[in-house]
Amino acid sequence: METPFQLEVNIDRDSTIPLYQQIVDPFEDAIAQGLVSPGQLVEDEISMAKRLDVSRPTLRRALQELVNRGLLVRRRGIGTRVAPSQIHRPVELSSLNHDLVEAGYTPSTRVTSYQVVPSSDEVAKDLGINPGEGTLHVIRIRSIDDRPLAILRNYLPLDIAPSWGELHEKGLYECFAPRDIKVASANQTIGTRPATEEEAEMLKVAVGSPVLTMDRIAFTKEGRVVELGNHVYNPELYSFRFTVFTN
Amino acid sequence: METPFQLEVNIDRDSTIPLYQQIVDPFEDAIAQGLVSPGQLVEDEISMAKRLDVSRPTLRRALQELVNRGLLVRRRGIGTRVAPSQIHRPVELSSLNHDLVEAGYTPSTRVTSYQVVPSSDEVAKDLGINPGEGTLHVIRIRSIDDRPLAILRNYLPLDIAPSWGELHEKGLYECFAPRDIKVASANQTIGTRPATEEEAEMLKVAVGSPVLTMDRIAFTKEGRVVELGNHVYNPELYSFRFTVFTN
DNA sequence: AAGTGGTCTAGACCACGTA
DNA sequence: ACGTGGTCTAGACCACTTG
Structure with missing residues (x-):
């Protein structure tokens, strides 16, 4: 019994x-x-x-x-x-910030670039705006104990773009919350390639050593695109863990 | 209207x-x-x-x-x-074979190693068997147009282990079907590292060039472990694409 | 006010596994 | 035979958006 x-x-x-x-x-x-x-x-x-x-x-x-x-x-x-x-493992949309906090670490973020740029044809298409229309391009470096973990490059629609200050304090998705923007799903592509000189310097790894890349396009429940991401991770410090289910 | x-x-x-x-x-x-x-x-x-x-x-x-x-x-x-x-993108448990067929390619598989080995403590723990108990260890190379795409290393429980011939003809999960084994979920970890000498030779890439790694533990609906996988992919020919949803 | 999707109910019948 | 979860019904009321 x-x-x-x-x-x-x-x-x-x-x-x-x-x-x-x-x-x-x-x-x-x-x-x-x-x-x-x-x-x-x-x-x-x-x-x-x-x-x-x-x-x-x-x-x-x-x-x-x-x-x-x-x-x-x-x-x-x-x-x-x-x-x-x-x-048991989160099936959630993994926010790097969230993942690290869950794991008990306190990550820090530095915004190294924050500028409005005219959108390329490709970016405009993905964001659903007209080519040449402005979009916020942000580059951040996320570190943990002063060890650079990832380079986060994002294109964001101007009407929901977080301020420079917000991005320093919070993760991207937390910046969306006060704007009533909730990310509901995202298409992600994970790959690898040798680090470029610039990436190697930022991540403090050897030039040409393997880095993990993750490209993401994120949507609200209604299907609106709210984020394009091109991220690069130091594979010694980060990997992608998730659970998949069949239909 | x-x-x-x-x-x-x-x-x-x-x-x-x-x-x-x-x-x-x-x-x-x-x-x-x-x-x-x-x-x-x-x-x-x-x-x-x-x-x-x-x-x-x-x-x-x-x-x-x-x-x-x-x-x-x-x-x-x-x-x-x-x-x-x-x-729109499959949320399915991605089977490499399935992905390639969907994409219109006809992949081929070569079984390079097929042997029953005593399980290590770690493998036994994951498979839910006693350490030292036998398990089938299989190594396959999947190619497309004679270009090696991935090295697939798997540990499988003996009672559902496919035959050598089956593995040549079909994907692993298709081999399970006649045994009434359906994979329902899997935990996956994706990372990257430089290719070892052996891997480089099998994949026909340069030694030390970045390869994608994917470790997987697959479950049936009832929670039974049916597969341990340690896979290595040529990143020029394969990347992981999937859609994630928030709760 | 009208139309949409969101929540909830009480109860019926069935399929499966065990004893 | 019994207890479990799986399917399905008819209808109620609510919350949100648009005219």
Whole structure:
């Protein structure tokens, strides 16, 4: 006999937060904090719905969300279990800043270039503006303990462009928040090539040594392009880790 | 006045395929085949549910699935639109073989090493077997037009291990299919380093030139580990492209 | 005011795995 | 036979956007 895990939550029916979200978030926290072990059995959905006093479809919606994130595994006729720990990894859009903070480091950023430039045909096409129209081009160096980690080059639409000061203090996506801009998805391409002289100097690596490159085009939920990125990373200090799911 | 796109589909209520799936798949195809343009308005969910003779929750489930895949964009009070084309990109677990076939190439694979070896502590831990227990170690070289593209090194559990012949003909994941093994998710780490002598020779690149590395641990839906991979790619011929979504 | 998508309910029936 | 999760329904009410 295995005792199933029972999530302790108080549902607030007057909150503007959807009920299923009020279940998803605490459950995710409980897993992250180790209140429930990987592989552990979870209370069945019928009992849980009754206990939390929500309808079964609503509870199922919450559980399905957790399955989508790879946190739960459900089998018909068997039950629901917390996914094996190995699977737990953020599927989030990785913001370098965010990643480092999560890992317990305190990264610093230096803005080495900040200027409005006329857009090239290619940049204009990607940003959805007219060729020659102005765009903010920013180059930043992100370091950790004074060790340069990455060169971040970005083209940004002028109407949502952060100030020079903001970029020094915060990550790019945090600068977007006050403007009600939320990045929802991004296309990324990861490759490698030898470091150029300029890159080698900025990253303090040998000229021609391998660097990781990541090109990104980021979108809001509505499909608006809000960022073009051409980034270069020191592979000794950074690699890309993520979880992929099949359909 | 904008005429909304109406998906043409016949729902088979006797099929074992769920109704929502019978809507998702053709809709995905319609978008892939360009029957509906990016940005185009889609029939509202009430009408569509009535027209297809399914309940609104069932139709919503189908549409939500397409939103999750980044194919549709929905806004309350506004309507549903096909996502901008730039966003369309497979979120799938990228199988190199699959990627190349999609791109119109016909890759070839050569198995250069195929042997059962005792598992090291690390491999045993990842595979969930006892240290020293046997595991199949396979090394393959994938080429395209006789140009070596990647070195694929894998550790596989013995009970689902493909035969030497199978590996020559098919991709690894296709070998799993007849065994009822479906890879559902994988943790991947992408980095770069200079090519070793051996790698340089196999990939026909210069010793010390940058190569892309990808380490992968793949899981079934139930969380079982079915593959450990340590792959090396020629960056001139391959890069990693994918779409990420925020939560 | 009308139309859109977002949330939630109560209950039905089915498919799967175990005993 | 029983308990699990998977699918589906009909309808209610709400929040947001546009005319």
